[in-house]
Amino acid sequence: MCALLVLAGCAARVFAGGVLRWGGDAEGGAPYVEADANDPTKVRGFDVEIAEMLAKAMGRTPQFVQAAFASLDQSVKRGDFDLALSGVEDSAAKRAELAVSVPYYEFREVLTVREADRERFGTLKDLAGHKVATLSGTTAWEILSAAQSEHHIEAVSYDDDMHPYSDLANGRVDAVLLDNVIADRSMRRQPGLFTQPGAVAVGHYVILMSKEQGALQKSVNAELRAAMADGRLETIFRKWKVWNDDQPAMHKRVLAGADSLLGEAQPDAAGATNATNAPPVWTLTIRYLPSLLRAAVITLVLSCVAMLLAVSVGFAIAIGRVYGGPALRSLLTVVVEVTRGTPVLLQLFVIYYGLAAVVRLPPFVAALVGLGFNYAAYESEIYRAALEAVPRGQLEAARTLGFTIWKTLRLIRGPQAFRYALAPMTNDFVALLKDSSLVSVLTVVELTKQTQIFATNLGTWAIPGALCAAMYLAMSWPLARLAGRLETKWKAPTA
Amino acid sequence: MSAKVLNVEGLRLSRGKREILRGVDVSVGASELVALMGLSGSGKTTVLRAIAGLDPFSAGRIEVDGLALNPNATLHSELHRKVGMVFQFHCLWEHLTAAENVWLAPVHVYGTAPTDARARARELLADLGVAHRESALPRELSGGEAQRVAIARALAADPKLLLMDEPTASLDPARRGELGETMRTLTAKGRSLLVTCHDDDFVRNFATRVLVLAEGQVVEEGDPRTVLTTSKHEATRRLLDVRSAGPS
Numbered sequence: 003m004c005a006l007l008v009l010a011g012c013a014a015r016v017f018a019g020g021v022l023r024w025g026g027d028a029e030g031g032a033p034y035v036e037a038d039a040n041d042p043t044k045v046r047g048f049d050v051e052i053a054e055m056l057a058k059a060m061g062r063t064p065q066f067v068q069a070a071f072a073s074l075d076q077s078v079k080r081g082d083f084d085l086a087l088s089g090v091e092d093s094a095a096k097r098a099e100l101a102v103s104v105p106y107y108e109f110r111e112v113l114t115v116r117e118a119d120r121e122r123f124g125t126l127k128d129l130a131g132h133k134v135a136t137l138s139g140t141t142a143w144e145i146l147s148a149a150q151s152e153h154h155i156e157a158v159s160y161d162d163d164m165h166p167y168s169d170l171a172n173g174r175v176d177a178v179l180l181d182n183v184i185a186d187r188s189m190r191r192q193p194g195l196f197t198q199p200g201a202v203a204v205g206h207y208v209i210l211m212s213k214e215q216g217a218l219q220k221s222v223n224a225e226l227r228a229a230m231a232d233g234r235l236e237t238i239f240r241k242w243k244v245w246n247d248d249q250p251a252m253h254k255r256v257l258a259g260a261d262s263l264l265g266e267a268q269p270d271a272a273g274a275t276n277a278t279n280a281p282p283v284w285t286l287t288i289r290y291l292p293s294l295l296r297a298a299v300i301t302l303v304l305s306c307v308a309m310l311l312a313v314s315v316g317f318a319i320a321i322g323r324v325y326g327g328p329a330l331r332s333l334l335t336v337v338v339e340v341t342r343g344t345p346v347l348l349q350l351f352v353i354y355y356g357l358a359a360v361v362r363l364p365p366f367v368a369a370l371v372g373l374g375f376n377y378a379a380y381e382s383e384i385y386r387a388a389l390e391a392v393p394r395g396q397l398e399a400a401r402t403l404g405f406t407i408w409k410t411l412r413l414i415r416g417p418q419a420f421r422y423a424l425a426p427m428t429n430d431f432v433a434l435l436k437d438s439s440l441v442s443v444l445t446v447v448e449l450t451k452q453t454q455i456f457a458t459n460l461g462t463w464a465i466p467g468a469l470c471a472a473m474y475l476a477m478s479w480p481l482a483r484l485a486g487r488l489e490t491k492w493k494a495p496t497a
Numbered sequence: 498m499s500a501k502v503l504n505v506e507g508l509r510l511s512r513g514k515r516e517i518l519r520g521v522d523v524s525v526g527a528s529e530l531v532a533l534m535g536l537s538g539s540g541k542t543t544v545l546r547a548i549a550g551l552d553p554f555s556a557g558r559i560e561v562d563g564l565a566l567n568p569n570a571t572l573h574s575e576l577h578r579k580v581g582m583v584f585q586f587h588c589l590w591e592h593l594t595a596a597e598n599v600w601l602a603p604v605h606v607y608g609t610a611p612t613d614a615r616a617r618a619r620e621l622l623a624d625l626g627v628a629h630r631e632s633a634l635p636r637e638l639s640g641g642e643a644q645r646v647a648i649a650r651a652l653a654a655d656p657k658l659l660l661m662d663e664p665t666a667s668l669d670p671a672r673r674g675e676l677g678e679t680m681r682t683l684t685a686k687g688r689s690l691l692v693t694c695h696d697d698d699f700v701r702n703f704a705t706r707v708l709v710l711a712e713g714q715v716v717e718e719g720d721p722r723t724v725l726t727t728s729k730h731e732a733t734r735r736l737l738d739v740r741s742a743g744p745s
Contacts, residue, residue, distance in 0.1 A: 395584055395586060396588050396589075396591070398551055398584070399582070399584060399588040399589075399590070399650075400602075401551065402549045402550070402551065402576075402580070402581070402651075403577050403581075403602040403606060403651075403653075403654060404574065404576070404578075404602060404606045404654065405602065405605070405606055409605055409606065413601060413605055414590050414601075418590075421592065492592075
């Protein structure tokens with residue numbers, strides 16, 4: 003029995019040694035990593051082929067692990083996989099936290115605009131007062147953040163790289179700043195767009211490993227250099243149609259011994275990307291604090307207004323369900339059950355992207371409507387139960403004194419129901435405060451999203467996470483206290 | 498019949514398939530205190546509820562101070578000026594003080610000026626001996642106090658007829674005597690009372706007339722001392738047996 007266990011243990015170790023686990027985000031799609039349409043468990047793309055090439059050189063079997071783009075660095079650090087490659091950009095912050103390979107591809111940050119605006123919007127400077135979109139947690143986002151104060155543009159962050167371009171086409175934003183690889187792909191998908199030839203900045207794709215993987219880093223670098231020298235890398239990039247004249251020059255510098263090209267060849271980057279040495283954590287924290295506070299205000303305003311909407315709509319639904327006829331009652335029951343029974347994230351997507359063809363709601367309004375109506379379903383159930391909890395005898399007493407149904411509701415049933423509903427309502431408001439982070443999918447940068455951006459740039463979640471938690475607590479704690487105090491006041495007998 | 502404040506004839510009322518009242522006749526004259534007795538389930542409370550306009554009835558006629566009730570119990574804008582009701586469990590509004598319970602209807606339904614309504618509420622509470630409890634919430638009141646506040650609330654519209662459902666049920670004997678005196682004062686001031694009751698001593702002492710209800714019909718009627726001592730009907734005898742044998 004013991005021998006068997008030892009044998010199994012050995013086999014597991016041998017097997018683990020034989021596999022090269024690499025992480026990427028298949029949502030990013032071709033030409034980096036995309037799920038094979040015929041077999042979603044398989045992936046294809048140039049990053050897939052590079053991973054396969056590296057595994058082969060090490061005599062290991064490549065194994066793909068799906069991870070969200072924004073958390074690739076954190077996952078590789080934790081040891082979820084050995085390598086992360088999915089069009090990951092080189093940055094000083096990443097080099098401070100992780101082992102990073104030599105660059106294997108040079109990309110340009112390019113500006114894409116609507117065909118009609120190609121003369122008008124040539125550079126970021128031309129876009130003062132306009133919305134410019136990009137993928138969050140990227141160098142492009144850093145450039146746009148800096149350009150907000152420098153060129154007075156409005157930076158809009160997306161969680162994926164497809165919707166910036168569709169929203170550009172339908173007029174929600176006026177330009178997109180992203181890698182030329184993504185821009186080229188999107189231009190093929192979305193007609194009517196034009197990419198400016200000049201580069202706003204230049205960056206490099208690299209492979210991430212944890213700091214403990216020094217040996218792995220050495221063999222990865224050796225193999226990448228070998229593949230640059232013998233043209234295997236070129237073959238892969240040509241196959242995926244991303245080979246261009248920038249690459250041979252970059253290969254030459256890497257082959258000449260450069261491990262990093264950070265801080266070089268930055269044509270007119272708006273000041274954000276030339277950070278060769280990452281500033282100390284506390285400097286960055288202080289730099290990010292105002293934007294975190296701003297995001298907290300957005301969270302608070304969004305939650306308060308959405309709750310107001312939820313309370314009014316929920317109250318109307320409850321009234322309909324308590325006082326309405328059978329037809330209205332069943333209709334409202336269906337509305338409530340459908341709203342409660344489907345994910346709020348799905349509802350937000352449908353309201354913002356799904357309805358875009360019919361009504362193009364601004365992100366903040368879509369977020370309000372989505373959260374407000376979703377919570378209205380929950381509120382309505384609370385109010386219905388609370389209204390029904392007011393003893394019938396009290397309503398009959400009102401009737402014998404000549405009160406109409408509505409006067410009874412306003413003066414007798416409503417005020418008492420409100421007291422019953424207060425505690426569950428407070429709970430819901432605290433839940434809404436936290437659920438409001440979901441609206442980041444609609445490009446609204448609220449507290450959690452801003453924290454994520456901060457964490458990506460800092461390369462750690464510890465400080466941003468703690469700050470973010472403290473801000474949420476600061477918003478929900480006083481509310482819970484207030485509700486608690488009102489409840490005690492109304493419940494405790496004073497005699 | 499014009500001297501009668503309340504006139505009920507052939508009242509029939511069903512809940513689902515069950516017929517609760519099967520032709521009830523009740524009349525109450527000015528300044529009269531009529532007691533409605535009967536075993537539990539005999540339909541006493543239902544008679545009061547129909548008169549108060551809370552339950553629809555299927556046949557018969559209810560006329561209060563010249564006003565005929567609509568059988569389907571829709572809210573009548575005049576009825577509350579004719580009939581007041583004191584519920585068995587008082588049904589005070591829990592979120593309002595004793596005084597607020599009394600002046601809420603005058604201010605919001607009858608259009609009385611708030612200062613006048615408040616003064617009148619204080620007066621009513623004082624008449625009933627609970628003026629000192631005017632700022633207490635219902636949950637802070639004793640059973641007897643809550644009942645007096647409920648009476649004051651029902652009197653705020655100054656109705657001719659006051660209906661009281663089991664007013665003695667939650668009171669000890671001493672308090673029952675006080676309640677009886679209060680009721681006498683009310684009738685002396687020209688009000689008429691129709692009261693459901695289980696307590697035959699109370700009825701003997703304070704009622705001017707008694708009706709015995711059994712299985713949805715009035716089976717005996719007359720002077721309380723006569724009816725309750727020389728009862729002819731079996732239902733009345735059973736009622737008295739239950740009371741003397743019962744826990745109290």
